[in-house]
Amino acid sequence: MIAVRVFMKVTREPLKRTPVVLRLDADGSQTPPVFTDRSGLASFDLPPTSGKVLVSGMERYQGRLADEIPIALWSITQSEQGSLGQPGAFPSGSNAYPSMTTEAVQVGDRSVLTDSEGYLVDPSDWSEDFARALAAQEGLTLNAEHWEVIRYLRARFARSGTQASVRDMIAHFRKVWGRERGSNRYLHRIFPRGGPQKQGNRLAGLLRTKGEH
Template structure:
């Protein structure tokens, strides 16, 4: 039997369980403080633009029942910001540890996307 590998992210006085990559074990454990703590661990300083992406990911998943694909993010942020800032390249620069779909989803408290290993 394989043991479930788990780590935790410290948020205030609480230890929030995640999988080895930082995806939440329990989605209800998400908070903005969790996102800040995980970002700090990943060496990422969250800017207002990061928060826009995180909120977009959470809202999109809640509204559509699926996670936003990168092309959906590009279309949205190219319109919301401008084509250069909303480009695939720019979004991946903002989220250097796996791009907006992996790192963004981790920070937004969403689950690992299908097909990830």
């Protein structure tokens, strides 16, 4: 049995409903995502092995996978250790807990919290109405193309526990839309505030990724 416990570094608070994936060195395969329980624990019925731990699509640990592996996060986007086990730096600004700066997006009769860049504080708050409200706040009217990208991003994350890179998006949308509309330039044109990996992820209720540009 391999277990991964995910918690906040500062408060020691367990992170619930957080997707954890193991990527195994032996054959390069990865497990389906397992969501942490109320105690922040994700359990895998596997014998000890070596590989990587991905939390919310980002590498948090690399090495021997056995017993219980603690993953302490400074924030929802950074951890105390990188994937090679090297110490990380305390993040500055709105990403850091417990002093995170938040903003509210009005969705119907309720306020949904985001960080100062528009990323959801709690991914479970996502809804199509949230996406429409945030898009309107960013000066964007969602059309069929936007929704196709948003649903692709969410489906990809639900399926693999990892977020799509721009390269993944281009490869996918060139197949379904053709070379011109599936290009990096076109995807950035329809998501003008940061492209599909920033604005697209925000609207899809996902976190920022290491490869954002």
